[in-house]
Amino acid sequence: MRPSRTFRHGGIRVEGDFDWEQRGPAQNAFLPNGAVILLKQHSGKQARCVVRRGEYVREGMVIGRADGPFSANVHSSVPGVVRDIRISPLPEGGRAEAVVVALEGAFDRLGRRGERYLWKSMGRNEILSTLRDRGVVDTEAPGLPLFDLLSERQETGILIINAVECEPYLRAEAHLLADKSPELMEGISIIRKILSPKRTVIATTRSEDSSLPPPSDDGPDVELVRLEARYPQDMPRQLLEAVDGSRKFSPDDAVILRPSTVFAAYEAIVLARPMVERYVSVSGGALKRPAVLKVRIGTPIGDLIEECGGFLGPPARLVLGGVLRGHSVHDLDAPITKTTSAVIALDSEEVGSLLRSPCIRCGRCAEVCPERLDPDILFRLVKRGLRLRALELGLGYCTVCGACGYVCPSRVPLVASFAAESHSLGEAPR
Amino acid sequence: MRRAKNLSIGDAPYAFKKRTSASLIWGTAAALLPALGWGIYCFGFTAAIVVAASVGGALVGEACAGALMRRFTLWDGSAFLTGLLVGMAMPPGISPLIPAAASLFAVSVVKGAFGGLGSNWMNPALAGIAFSLVNWPAQMRAWATPHHLAGLAGISGATPLGFARSHAAAAIAGSSNMDILVAGGMRASGIDASVTEALNRGIFSPLGADLPGGYIDLLLGNKAGALGELSAILILAASVILLSRRVIRWEVPASIIGSFALLTWAFGGLSLGNGFFAGDVLFSVLSGSFLLVTFFMAPDPVTSPSSRAGMLIFGAGTGSLVFLLRTFGASAEGSAFAVIMMNCAVPAIARLDTAATRRRAAKASAGTARGGNANGAR
Numbered sequence: 001m002r003p004s005r006t007f008r009h010g011g012i013r014v015e016g017d018f019d020w021e022q023r024g025p026a027q028n029a030f031l032p033n034g035a036v037i038l039l040k041q042h043s044g045k046q047a048r049c050v051v052r053r054g055e056y057v058r059e060g061m062v063i064g065r066a067d068g069p070f071s072a073n074v075h076s077s078v079p080g081v082v083r084d085i086r087i088s089p090l091p092e093g094g095r096a097e098a099v100v101v102a103l104e105g106a107f108d109r110l111g112r113r114g115e116r117y118l119w120k121s122m123g124r125n126e127i128l129s130t131l132r133d134r135g136v137v138d139t140e141a142p143g144l145p146l147f148d149l150l151s152e153r154q155e156t157g158i159l160i161i162n163a164v165e166c167e168p169y170l171r172a173e174a175h176l177l178a179d180k181s182p183e184l185m186e187g188i189s190i191i192r193k194i195l196s197p198k199r200t201v202i203a204t205t206r207s208e209d210s211s212l213p214p215p216s217d218d219g220p221d222v223e224l225v226r227l228e229a230r231y232p233q234d235m236p237r238q239l240l241e242a243v244d245g246s247r248k249f250s251p252d253d254a255v256i257l258r259p260s261t262v263f264a265a266y267e268a269i270v271l272a273r274p275m276v277e278r279y280v281s282v283s284g285g286a287l288k289r290p291a292v293l294k295v296r297i298g299t300p301i302g303d304l305i306e307e308c309g310g311f312l313g314p315p316a317r318l319v320l321g322g323v324l325r326g327h328s329v330h331d332l333d334a335p336i337t338k339t340t341s342a343v344i345a346l347d348s349e350e351v352g353s354l355l356r357s358p359c360i361r362c363g364r365c366a367e368v369c370p371e372r373l374d375p376d377i378l379f380r381l382v383k384r385g386l387r388l389r390a391l392e393l394g395l396g397y398c399t400v401c402g403a404c405g406y407v408c409p410s411r412v413p414l415v416a417s418f419a420a421e422s423h424s425l426g427e428a429p430r
Numbered sequence: 431m432r433r434a435k436n437l438s439i440g441d442a443p444y445a446f447k448k449r450t451s452a453s454l455i456w457g458t459a460a461a462l463l464p465a466l467g468w469g470i471y472c473f474g475f476t477a478a479i480v481v482a483a484s485v486g487g488a489l490v491g492e493a494c495a496g497a498l499m500r501r502f503t504l505w506d507g508s509a510f511l512t513g514l515l516v517g518m519a520m521p522p523g524i525s526p527l528i529p530a531a532a533s534l535f536a537v538s539v540v541k542g543a544f545g546g547l548g549s550n551w552m553n554p555a556l557a558g559i560a561f562s563l564v565n566w567p568a569q570m571r572a573w574a575t576p577h578h579l580a581g582l583a584g585i586s587g588a589t590p591l592g593f594a595r596s597h598a599a600a601a602i603a604g605s606s607n608m609d610i611l612v613a614g615g616m617r618a619s620g621i622d623a624s625v626t627e628a629l630n631r632g633i634f635s636p637l638g639a640d641l642p643g644g645y646i647d648l649l650l651g652n653k654a655g656a657l658g659e660l661s662a663i664l665i666l667a668a669s670v671i672l673l674s675r676r677v678i679r680w681e682v683p684a685s686i687i688g689s690f691a692l693l694t695w696a697f698g699g700l701s702l703g704n705g706f707f708a709g710d711v712l713f714s715v716l717s718g719s720f721l722l723v724t725f726f727m728a729p730d731p732v733t734s735p736s737s738r739a740g741m742l743i744f745g746a747g748t749g750s751l752v753f754l755l756r757t758f759g760a761s762a763e764g765s766a767f768a769v770i771m772m773n774c775a776v777p778a779i780a781r782l783d784t785a786a787t788r789r790r791a792a793k794a795s796a797g798t799a800r801g802g803n804a805n806g807a808r
Contacts, residue, residue, distance in 0.1 A: 016445070167445075314436060325442055328440060344444075351438060352448065354440075357450070357452065357506055358451075373787070374737075377787070393787050394791035405442070405446075406443045407447050409449050409450045411446065415441060415442060415443060416442075419441060
């Protein structure tokens with residue numbers, strides 16, 4: 001394996017090495033007594049609800065139908081009775097319908113050895129429509145349905161499997177890579193059948209991953225590239241820059257997928273399983289026993305926290321996703337969705353001082369910006385409502401990675417102002 | 431609905447680097463204490479009173495400005511640091527009222543009137559020093575020799591830098607700054623003599639060089655001068671700590687020292703009739719307030735550019751101005767005024783930076799017009 005590489009400009013090393021004691025494969029989390037399944041777990045419109053209150057649903061049954069492009073089917077993750085259909089807040093903001101399923105009755109799949117579907121005889125379009133039926137979406141926010149992500153691409157330059165985790169509290173992808181490498185290799189073959197990429201790379205930040213099994217003879221030729229754990233190494237531009245140093249492939253010639261997305265595609269095609277489960281890392285200083293768990297979609301985060309031994313002390317903040325790009329929640333009933341990679345309960349020491357002080361123009365924000373912007377100037381312009389001038393200075397290229405906010409010694413709310421701007425720009429119909 | 435109590439919510443990021451602006455400023459102040467301690471050792475209790483008066487004036491100024499703006503800002507350390515720096519630039523025996531007035535002016539007018547920390551365009555400590563230099567020129571040049579050097583014959587009432595400059599015209603062509611000082615009656619201390627001898631025997635003679643006496647005294651701080659600026663080695667040690675912990679960035683000091691040393695080496699010998707490329711860089715760098723200003727006042731982030739290119743330009747300008755002011759200015763010392771002049775140029779330098787950013791953004795948008803980011807291009 002080559003020595004670790006990284007991207008060129010800016011970036012930060014996130015302090016604090018979270019101590020993961022867990023060894024061995026991820027355990028299944030307890031099944032939720034009441035699964036709260038959001039009908040919007042993808043980038044497009046909320047799925048149309050096709051069940052009624054009181055109806056009995058089986059495990060894996062469609063409860064929400066995709067409604068137009070970028071929308072995706074939603075399946076029941078547990079068997080049971082629809083107890084409620086209600087409007088529920090989304091962690092990233094906004095609201096959507098949620099179907100609450102009370103666990104009841106028998107499992108169709110759990111504990112049974114499913115048949116393996118011989119997908120090699122399937123055509124490209126057949127694979128794509130199967131992925132659509134089974135509700136497979138990109139597990140990275142905002143959850144682009146895999147069908148929409150892949151169907152327009154014929155000949156792709158490079159396929160990157162993004163196992164990079166450069167924040168201390170994230171571990172789900174690395175765990176999946178270790179637990180399920182044969183399945184992932186098969187999943188990569190499925191994706192490659194759709195995209196026929198010239199080059200396929202698994203990008204990782206951990207040295208342990210070099211123990212991945214060498215691709216078998218009939219398997220795909222996949223390179224393993226080790227990257228430095230510098231944030232935001234996992235973002236598309238930085239990832240491509242580090243993996244493809246010679247700049248052979250342009251950004252629109254690259255497809256980047258998380259291992260969890262590939263694994264969902266594998267399960268959908270080979271095991272004929274809809275996307276009802278995912279790996280979630282549950283951690284943070286306020287938690288007794290951090291763990292990576294295999295969780296049914298719709299499990300309330302409170303259940304996971306209880307399963308991890310509950311809180312050590314009062315948590316100061318609950319975060320879904322990651323401390324630099326995630327969303328904070330205060331509702332322990334907030335459910336796991338297809339794009340929730342982590343639940344993080346921070347204690348007050350980890351949250352630290354949020355006291356804002358005046359900007360001392362130290363320039364650290366510009367130093368770490370991976371897009372080479374000057375967050376200080378952009379913030380001043382946005383605050384004065386001079387959006388056009390800010391755009392001239394590159395505001396549109398801000399990826400809201402949060403590096404500037406992380407280093408700011410004055411705790412200026414830089415990122416929040418940029419995030420609000422990038423929403424109002426409405427760049428993409430996500 | 432289950433809710434956890436007392437959770438803070440808000441936007442990402444939810445993790446921060448531990449250091450805050452206040453910890454940066456207090457850390458800088460702490461690093462200065464050894465150099466200040468040396469000054470108090472050299473000049474005794476009166477020096478401590480001068481610094482206390484200066485810090486007191488700064489804190490009162492901050493409290494008054496804070497009261498007017500209805501916010502309490504003493505905790506951020508910036509007033510304390512300003513007071514400390516002003517005090518350290520004072521001659522040891524000065525009336526405490528002068529540093530107190532200078533600090534009060536620096537913090538309330540130069541900083542507070544512009545909106546407090548982060549909003550001032552001129553470094554407050556330098557403004558305070560300039561304020562007292564202009565208002566009390568005689569008191570600000572009343573130097574004394576440290577107590578422990580009292581037995582040695584010295585150049586009383588002048589710093590080495592000031593003495594060398596004022597006697598340069600009368601000196602025999604070909605003499606060095608040190609020659610002038612020795613001719614004026616300066617005697618090196620015992621430490622200087624023994625260290626110089628050891629260095630010459632062990633390092634310089636084998637290399638065919640020879641270190642004249644006196645430099646070790648300059649380095650250690652065995653000389654007359656402002657009470658906090660004496661010991662070059664303690665200031666350098668503090669700078670190394672702050673640089674390695676990235677509290678101050680290297681660009682500004684490196685650029686100042688580089689440009690100043692280059693000009694001194696090239697042209698510094700002219701005033702002594704030694705011709706080009708014969709300047710005494712070591713003497714110039716180690717004497718006066720140069721090091722304290724270079725490491726602790728010029729890199730003040732508020733009043734210096736924030737980009738690397740900007741900092742290098744700022745430093746080069748400052749270093750050149752220090753040389754020009756020291757050579758042609760009204761007094762031997764020019765560091766403070768050089769930085770103040772470059773403070774004025776910071777908005778212009780920032781404009782250059784913004785233009786560069788704009789060009790980059792325009793180039794990037796031309797580059798991505800074909801597509802967008804991976805996966806998100808729709």
